[in-house]
Amino acid sequence: MSVMAGYATFPQWRMTILSLLKARDRDQYHSFEELIKSNHRYLEASTTLKSQNEELQVENIRLRAENLDLKASGGSISGDNSGNEKVAALEKKLFNLQEELTELHRRKGDNAQKVVELSQSLQTRDAELTKKEAALQESLQAKTMGEHQLDRLKRAVRDLEKANEVLKDEQQALQLAYTSVDEKSKELQRENTDLVDRWMRLKEKTADIVNSTNDEQRRKRKELVSPSASIDPSLSLSVSESTSAPTQEQQQQQAARPTSILERVSHFFSPSHAGAAESAGSSEAKAEDVVSGPMCVSACLPTKATHKWDAHEGEVTAIRFSCNGSLFATAGSDRVVKLWSMRPFSASPTPHGVLHGCNAGIMSLDFDSQESLVLAGANDYSSRVWGVSDQRLRHSLTGHSNKVTSAKFLGGAGKVVSGSADRTLKVWDLRNKACIRTIFAGSACNDLVIADSVGSAVISGHFDKKIRFWDVRSEASANEVMLQGRVTSLDLSPDRTMLLSSSRDDILKVIDLRMNSVINTLSADGFKVATDCSRCCFSPDGQYVACGSQDGSVFVWCLATRKLEKVVKEHSSSVLAVAWHTSGDFLLSGEKNKKCIVWRESQ
Numbered sequence: 001m002s003v004m005a006g007y008a009t010f011p012q013w014r015m016t017i018l019s020l021l022k023a024r025d026r027d028q029y030h031s032f033e034e035l036i037k038s039n040h041r042y043l044e045a046s047t048t049l050k051s052q053n054e055e056l057q058v059e060n061i062r063l064r065a066e067n068l069d070l071k072a073s074g075g076s077i078s079g080d081n082s083g084n085e086k087v088a089a090l091e092k093k094l095f096n097l098q099e100e101l102t103e104l105h106r107r108k109g110d111n112a113q114k115v116v117e118l119s120q121s122l123q124t125r126d127a128e129l130t131k132k133e134a135a136l137q138e139s140l141q142a143k144t145m146g147e148h149q150l151d152r153l154k155r156a157v158r159d160l161e162k163a164n165e166v167l168k169d170e171q172q173a174l175q176l177a178y179t180s181v182d183e184k185s186k187e188l189q190r191e192n193t194d195l196v197d198r199w200m201r202l203k204e205k206t207a208d209i210v211n212s213t214n215d216e217q218r219r220k221r222k223e224l225v226s227p228s229a230s231i232d233p234s235l236s237l238s239v240s241e242s243t244s245a246p247t248q249e250q251q252q253q254q255a256a257r258p259t260s261i262l263e264r265v266s267h268f269f270s271p272s273h274a275g276a277a278e279s280a281g282s283s284e285a286k287a288e289d290v291v292s293g294p295m296c297v298s299a300c301l302p303t304k305a306t307h308k309w310d311a312h313e314g315e316v317t318a319i320r321f322s323c324n325g326s327l328f329a330t331a332g333s334d335r336v337v338k339l340w341s342m343r344p345f346s347a348s349p350t351p352h353g354v355l356h357g358c359n360a361g362i363m364s365l366d367f368d369s370q371e372s373l374v375l376a377g378a379n380d381y382s383s384r385v386w387g388v389s390d391q392r393l394r395h396s397l398t399g400h401s402n403k404v405t406s407a408k409f410l411g412g413a414g415k416v417v418s419g420s421a422d423r424t425l426k427v428w429d430l431r432n433k434a435c436i437r438t439i440f441a442g443s444a445c446n447d448l449v450i451a452d453s454v455g456s457a458v459i460s461g462h463f464d465k466k467i468r469f470w471d472v473r474s475e476a477s478a479n480e481v482m483l484q485g486r487v488t489s490l491d492l493s494p495d496r497t498m499l500l501s502s503s504r505d506d507i508l509k510v511i512d513l514r515m516n517s518v519i520n521t522l523s524a525d526g527f528k529v530a531t532d533c534s535r536c537c538f539s540p541d542g543q544y545v546a547c548g549s550q551d552g553s554v555f556v557w558c559l560a561t562r563k564l565e566k567v568v569k570e571h572s573s574s575v576l577a578v579a580w581h582t583s584g585d586f587l588l589s590g591e592k593n594k595k596c597i598v599w600r601e602s603q
Helices: 001-009 013-028 030-072 081-225 233-256 262-269 271-275 281-288
Strands: 303-310 317-322 327-332 337-341 350-355 361-369 373-378 381-385 394-400 402-410 415-420 424-429 434-441 445-450 457-462 466-471 477-482 488-490 500-505 505-510 517-522 537-538 542-548 552-560 562-571 574-580 586-591 594-599
Touching: 013 030, 013 081, 030 081, 081 457, 281 586, 317 361, 317 586, 317 594, 327 586, 373 415, 381 402, 381 415, 381 505, 402 542, 424 445, 457 488, 466 488, 500 537, 505 542, 537 574, 542 574, 542 586, 552 574
Parallel strands: 317 574, 361 402, 402 445, 445 488
Antiparallel strands: 303 594, 317 327, 327 337, 337 350, 361 373, 373 381, 373 402, 381 394, 402 415, 415 424, 424 434, 445 457, 457 466, 466 477, 488 500, 500 505, 505 517, 537 542, 542 552, 552 562, 574 586, 586 594
16 A cells, blocks of 8 residues: 555656566566576576586596496406306496487587577567657657647637737728728719719809800890891990800800810819819919920921931930920939930030939939929939929939839829839828839839829739820729730820820730720830830820830831831830920930930931
8 A cells, every 4th residue: 555655646647657668578578588597497407418418428538438447457357257147237338428418419419509599689679669659759759849839829819819800900900990991982982973063053053054155145246246237335245245155254264174085084083172263362372383394286307417417325224205205304214314305406415414322223214294393213212303403312212122213203293103113103292202002013113104194093914914094193004905915005195185105016006095995006026125125105195106126126106007117227226215396396215225216307
């Protein structure tokens, strides 16, 4: 009972090891107990036989000595019969002892062989026992590790259960918040629908009033010009007064009316449209701040290189004219933006300034509508804004995780949108110097354009061969157009109704934005888009499109005939960028090897 009491005080793991050792003894010792006892018996028998063998050898020696003595004394006792019988008996006994000795030797050899076999079997069993003991130790260690891991997993499960409870509580709170926000959103949508309906009814009433006023004016004009009508000065005065006011109202409506279908639609849905009727004067004041460019009636067809110069130290990747065409900017792999002044009829450009600050090659350029700022997107994952007059760095917009391939002013000088190879588009507020929206496009962006004057519609071209249409007020893509190659550049027609795209399958496509379909596909023998950043452009009159080729040529197509109109070649390397002057008098092109060329129509 004291032993059992002592066992009871042992920990459970010691009792487990003791039971395993007892089970091992039962399996590995008792099975060979008879074999071990037999081995002991054989060893004892071998020892006994060995001692008997030694006694028999002594007896044999003694008998041999007696035999020799008898032979020596055989002459004197030859006649003695009793002596002969004794000798014969001794010889027989000697023979029997020799046979017994031989048998003992044979049995000794057999026993020795059995002892060797038993020793080998015992060694084998000992080796197996050692292996099993090692396996038992490994199993015990694995069991211990498993118990520790089980404890860790149990603790992890408890922690996860607690976290799950917290997440459930948060989810319920978020669900309640979402329900509240959803109700508010529905209420705002109803209010918006009601306001739009009221606004439409007001517009209809206004249109009816204008139509009735116009009808009254026409009627009075007919009465005035009728030969039978009597001329009354008061009537003439009232007619003139009544006709002057509507004419001024029509001029204001004409000034406030968008210039294209797309602008009309975006103007209708823009947030600022609700107060357009009350703020016509302020709209005119804002319109005066926008620098208007020269009117292009017919763009020239470039046939002759009139000027060629080294614009940069490396590749010329971007060319951009200002709105009125008095300035243009070039940029490339030498990390600087150069400003040039060139009038439509001047022979060569004049350096206007150099803008520093980028830490890598520049991919994109843009002027704001007032021509006071220059925007550049660079390979150092950032965009930068300089002042044109003082040529000082105003803003550095960092936040992308890969190179910025395109950047544009968004509806004015206050906002910027940038596209990057990190598969995102970012909208920046220059007043707050912060990113106000990030749009996840799903593919690397190679170029983008602003589709409306308000700055709410953005079109982007991507590495996955898609052109995506975005409303920057929401993150969802409004539409997509699939091409056959990676999109390298985009450009809008002057009336913003057509979109030009170039892709790595060496094809230019013209997309009608009103029908959202491809209306022109342009290609030519020998035309090959050089890189993923090769740029194409519309002419200012919208009649031609131009794009550089890998062999140093500039290809020009006519949209009316859908045919290749002209191919000019003066470059010694791939042409990466082309841009038409806003007057349409000349074309600029830039190549991989420093050069820029001015192209004009030969006289």
